[in-house]
Amino acid sequence: MKKYYFLMPLLAVLLCGAQSFALVRVPPIISSGMVLQQNAKATLWGWADASERFTVVSSWKTTADEVTAAPGGKWKVQIETPPAGGPYTITIKGRGNTVVLDNILIGEVWLCSGQSNMEMSGTKQIRDILPTSANDKIRFFNVAKATSEYPQEFADGKWMACNEESLRRFSAVAYFFGREINKELNVPVGLIQSAWSGTPIELWEPQSIIDSDPDMVKASKTIKTVTYRPDKPGLIYNSMIAPIINYTIAGTLWYQGEGNVPRAYAYEKMLTGMIADWRKNNGNEFPFYIVQIAPFSGYEQPVDAALLMEQQTRTLKYPKTGMVVITDLVDDLKSQHPVDKLTVGQRLAKLALADTYKKPIPVAEYRNPLYNHMEIKKDKVNLYFDYAPNGFMLKGDAKQATEFMIAGADQKFVPADVVKLEKHSIVVSSKAVPDPVAVRFSFTNIAMSNLFNKEGLPVNPFRTDDWK
Known part of the structure; x- marks a missing residue:
């Protein structure tokens, strides 16, 4: 029998190979607790x-x-x-x-993405509710930070029920949004956080999108190299969006823009290009809701923030988008990070409840007043708005709406002397501008106007001109 011993190792290999199969596997986002x-x-x-x-x-x-x-x-x-x-x-x-x-669980799933204001966790508003925060019907998946030159199939993370420990490290804005959806719809809510502090939008979309337009190419070449994030288009998309893009969601929340203020001119193209790409790869025309950036004194030029806000506003022409304005929520103009994430989450939730879930909420309660058009009558300018059917109101002690500027053909803006609130319009004028041609409202880095619609939402910053 010894003469057959040499065949036994070969037979063992053949038998093992005959019964060896690749295991069926799923990515981390497809897991228990999802x-x-x-x-x-x-x-x-x-x-x-x-x-x-x-x-x-x-x-x-x-x-x-x-x-x-x-x-x-x-x-x-x-x-x-x-x-x-x-x-x-x-x-x-x-x-x-x-x-x-x-x-x-089966319920409503939202992707929550952006930079530091989306990533921010453990705020005082969160710490105050931690002891009573446990809710198995709200669950989190936090995509681990990673970068890659090429689209990846694997993103690390784990589904966790909302409790004192998991909430401490999860997005405050996303949580407050999800809590409202859970309460109002009485359904489970899944929140997927994919966010990275300090990141410009170029990092969140494929290089091919950036390369499709010369303005986007030009802007992307000015991204500064820093130690706390990658610096090339697509690097975060490849590793933090591409691996989860197949996951079926109800919609996306996007809180980003500060990282693109120095090159605001390309932001509308970048944002709509990113939305289109994410929707195409997901196979679903899901709603996409934006948080407008907040006033901040640290930008280089006086209207840098306003120009980015303007680009964000233009995105609203794109299908199934919405935006919440937060110019009234700033507690410190020297910080890019307003601490009130509760109100931001609530405004996003009301937008989703009305727009996505078709709850009977008056439009002026979830859409900020938007400039529509103007009429010039001698030395006065009549301004007309969408989403202010019941007119306007002031908050605070001032007797007149603030942050209106008016200019003539010389393009020199001066503060409006008179701002008259009427039900269907706002009339502005200045003695220094007898022949007005343009008006700007809250069009600076630090403008925080006292003007709201009657439903309590701040008027969106705007300008009627397109002057450089």
Whole structure:
């Protein structure tokens, strides 16, 4: 029998190879404890053997979903989800293993992205509620920071229920938004945070989007190299958006812009280009809601912030977008980070409740007054607005609306002497400008006007000119 001993190692290798299969795997965002979008075709994806056939069994369904991996091993399937509820289980039965995902909730899922004001956590408003914050119907997934030259398939993170420990490290704005959605709709809410302090928008979209327009190319070449973030287009998109872009969501919250103030001229193109790309790769025309940047005294030129705000406002012409204005929430003009994240989250939630979830909320309660057009009558300018059907009001001690500037053909702006609030318009004039041609409102870095619509929302900064 000794003469057959030399065959035994070879036989062992052959037997092992014959029974060795690649394991069915899923990315971290597809895991136990996740929240899936309700009443949708929720996308699941992962990796398996080349062309492997397997089943996905969802505990809320009576039939299994059949899946076949691509020749390269990747697989993706859309599963019908029921109305909000849970917990449920998904069982993925592969040839070589079984993956069981349990404690799954079905509800509303939102991606929350941007720079430091989105990332900010542990604020006093958060610390005050930590002891009573536990809520298993609100869950967080925080995408780990990473960079890459090429689109990645894996982003680290873990689904966690809201509690004192998890909330301490999660976005304050996102949480306050999610808490309102959970309360008003009475459904589970999943919040995906993908944010990085100090990042310009170019880092959050593919290089190909930037390269599609000369203004975007020009602007991207002026990104400063610093130690606390990457400095090239696409580097964060590749590692913090691309790996999760398949996940089915209700919408996106975007709180960013400070990092692009020095090159505001390209921001509208960059933002709408990013929105289009994210929607295309997600396969869903989801709503996209923006937080306008806040007044800040530290920008180099006097109207730098206003120019970026103007670009953000122009984005509202893009389908299924919305914006909240926060010029009234600044506590310190020397800081880019207003501490009141509660009101920001509440305003975003009211916008979503009305615009996405079709709750019967008057439009002036969730859309800030926007300049529409003007009429010049001798030495006066009549200004007309959207989203102020009941007129305007002042807050504070001032007897007249502040931050209005008026100019003639010489393009020299002076403060308006008279600002008259009428129900359907605002009339401004100045003795120093007998023949006015242009008006600006809150069009500086530090403007914090006392002018609101009757519903209590601040008027959006604007200008009627396009002068350099």
